[in-house]
Amino acid sequence: MPEKVDMFCYQCSQTAFETGCTVKGVCGKEATVARLQDNLLFSMKGISAYLYHARELGYTDPEVDAFIEKGFYSTLTNVNFDAGEFVKLATESGMMNIKAMQLLKKLTSKLTENLHQ
């Protein structure tokens, strides 16, 4: 049975033993924040996949774009270790995901409409 790891982060060059911080971050990051940051990054990857397809076909949403910038800044710069803020960002991420899906739905409707003309 694999050993349970409460924390794992290998986000930066300061990482413990050059492999990953597994107890607490060398930078002071706690396990909960590391998990919430991972959650946000996975969520933003999904949103980015929708946005990529929409953008290729000429559709964008400035609000979703701004959220992606904020999300990356909040995680990659390690300037904020407030777990509450990451919970708020997770909620916002859910809303932005819906907006990105709506963008693709609008796009799909338009493409379908063009096929029938």
Ligand code: SF4
């Ligand atoms: S961001 Fe902090 S917890 Fe993550 S690898 Fe760097 S020092 Fe470790």
